[in-house]
Amino acid sequence: MLKRIEVFNENSFDEKKVSNLLVHDSPYMKVINFNFKAGQELPVHSHDIEGQLSIAVLEGSGEFLGKDGSTLPAETGDVLISDISEPHGVRAKTDMRVLVTIAPPI
Amino acid sequence: MLKRIEVFNENSFDEKKVSNLLVHDSPYMKVINFNFKAGQELPVHSHDIEGQLSIAVLEGSGEFLGKDGSTLPAETGDVLISDISEPHGVRAKTDMRVLVTIAPPI
Numbered sequence: 522m523l524k525r526i527e528v529f530n531e532n533s534f535d536e537k538k539v540s541n542l543l544v545h546d547s548p549y550m551k552v553i554n555f556n557f558k559a560g561q562e563l564p565v566h567s568h569d570i571e572g573q574l575s576i577a578v579l580e581g582s583g584e585f586l587g588k589d590g591s592t593l594p595a596e597t598g599d600v601l602i603s604d605i606s607e608p609h610g611v612r613a614k615t616d617m618r619v620l621v622t623i624a625p626p627i
Numbered sequence: 628m629l630k631r632i633e634v635f636n637e638n639s640f641d642e643k644k645v646s647n648l649l650v651h652d653s654p655y656m657k658v659i660n661f662n663f664k665a666g667q668e669l670p671v672h673s674h675d676i677e678g679q680l681s682i683a684v685l686e687g688s689g690e691f692l693g694k695d696g697s698t699l700p701a702e703t704g705d706v707l708i709s710d711i712s713e714p715h716g717v718r719a720k721t722d723m724r725v726l727v728t729i730a731p732p733i
Contacts, residue, residue, distance in 0.1 A: 526707075577634075599631060599634065603633075618694065625730070
């Protein structure tokens with residue numbers, strides 16, 4: 522069975538907090554869409570477990586955050602790959618939509 | 628170690644065939660970017676193995692393809708989830724960029 526999720530229509534933006542939509546959760550992967558208003562962020566964090574995640578920027582721009590205050594540009598179409606155990610985060614410069622995929626799911 | 632891939636800059640379009648870029652391959656997931664010129668397609672196919680895949684439309688529009696000629700709209704920001712064993716494909720109406728994530732990798 523194919524499942525289609527219209528991420529741009531099914532999740533909105535919230536002035537008060539990062540708005541998230543669970544796109545998919547299965548034994549194989551977890552997929553979450555986060556929408557950021559300009560200036561909002563997902564603070565740097567990590568989990569001491571096996572696995573990796575990707576963060577794809579669907580719209581807008583900002584920065585990927587890493588350990589010790591490091592940053593990388595996050596433009597539309599950019600993909601960040603990180604171990605789940607590696608510190609990672611996102612900060613939005615403009616309104617920004619990202620898609621996070623975690624495998625195996627946590 | 629964080630790895631950033633600039634998908635919009637690192638892969639181009641090819642009038643003769645779908646252009647693909649291996650974004651990431653690990654024991655946890657395989658991530659591939661496909662760029663389609665309008666009219667190009669990834670024909671319906673499936674593999675008889677465990678696992679799932681997501682297809683996220685980064686740019687442009689077209690159709691997700693399923694078994695028996697079925698289609699679903701594929702607009703920018705849409706995500707398709709499919710078992711790897713389920714027939715799936717993509718056809719582009721405009722120039723189109725998609726990101727495919729396969730877990731576990733095949």
